[in-house]
Amino acid sequence: MQNNYILSHRKAEPENGILYLVGTPIGNLNDISQRSLNILKNVSLVACEDTRQTKKIMNKFNISNKLISFNKYNSSIKIPNLVKDLKEGKSIAIVSDAGMPGICDPGEDIAKTAKSQGIDIVCIPGACAAITALVSSGLPSSSFIFEGFLPRKQKERDKILLEISKSKKTTIIYESPKRLKKLLKELFDFCGGDREIMVARELTKKFEEHIGSNINEVSELFKDKEVVGEITIVIKGINKKEVFNLDKLIIKKELNELINAGLSLSAASKYLAKKNGIKKSEIYNLI
Numbered sequence: 001m002q003n004n005y006i007l008s009h010r011k012a013e014p015e016n017g018i019l020y021l022v023g024t025p026i027g028n029l030n031d032i033s034q035r036s037l038n039i040l041k042n043v044s045l046v047a048c049e050d051t052r053q054t055k056k057i058m059n060k061f062n063i064s065n066k067l068i069s070f071n072k073y074n075s076s077i078k079i080p081n082l083v084k085d086l087k088e089g090k091s092i093a094i095v096s097d098a099g100m101p102g103i104c105d106p107g108e109d110i111a112k113t114a115k116s117q118g119i120d121i122v123c124i125p126g127a128c129a130a131i132t133a134l135v136s137s138g139l140p141s142s143s144f145i146f147e148g149f150l151p152r153k154q155k156e157r158d159k160i161l162l163e164i165s166k167s168k169k170t171t172i173i174y175e176s177p178k179r180l181k182k183l184l185k186e187l188f189d190f191c192g193g194d195r196e197i198m199v200a201r202e203l204t205k206k207f208e209e210h211i212g213s214n215i216n217e218v219s220e221l222f223k224d225k226e227v228v229g230e231i232t233i234v235i236k237g238i239n240k241k242e243v244f245n246l247d248k249l250i251i252k253k254e255l256n257e258l259i260n261a262g263l264s265l266s267a268a269s270k271y272l273a274k275k276n277g278i279k280k281s282e283i284y285n286l287i
């Protein structure tokens, strides 16, 4: 029935010469769709981030097909060959280890090349950790910002953290469990402890957890724990009044940093007053 609907506006899938970006589960293998299975079974070849991972899905659903490796280390070498195959009429599926290809996973570059060469790209939608976390967070979800993994270089990281702290929209971040506590500390420094967040752990899996409610409480909960499993963080945006309070928080943080670096209170306040276009006395009021 579902396939009839699809077939009513497309030919039988897979079609020759089409690049399929196929979403796969982010933990629970039952989240795979009939349409994805059909594509994985019937395309000319499946290009996978890790063939061992994709084999787990293929084995569970008793399907087999030609698998080749396609990941960030070999994609620049493989893309020209895959494009040649597509132009010769083969159908190709791209799958990552979990979730949607192209979302912090291989897929983006081949889609870009295929588009530039006039090759049709069809996405077979599947699970995505960002969307799954957002929808289950109870935070505003119709308009949001997805940051993926924050940069590792502190300067670039701080720039994005500052943007997140002032964003009126909900923000979604991916983070490794090893770095979650560092990220929570940074979020505290930039957003304050009262900002609502939700840490989604092991989505769709047996030990799925949604850990809220604000940065203070979540940091406290993780304080003495080893963080394991896959993590997505959802952060609430702020309103105008909160932006004002946040500016004060950031100025206060900068003031402390300048004083710790050796400036006098008066010199630091003068500098920050000029930088932020406010009176020196307002800076004094903050402390």
Ligand code: SAM
Residues within 6 Å of the ligand: 026, 027, 096, 098, 099, 100, 101, 102, 103, 104, 105, 127, 128, 129, 130, 173, 174, 175, 176, 200, 201, 202, 203, 204, 205, 230, 231, 232
């Ligand atoms: N392409 C994937 C998608 O569509 O969500 C994301 C791949 S990215 C390399 C992996 C990151 O996604 C993990 O480090 C984690 O932040 C997040 N993630 C993936 N699966 C998750 C899960 N089951 N629960 C929570 N976060 C998950």
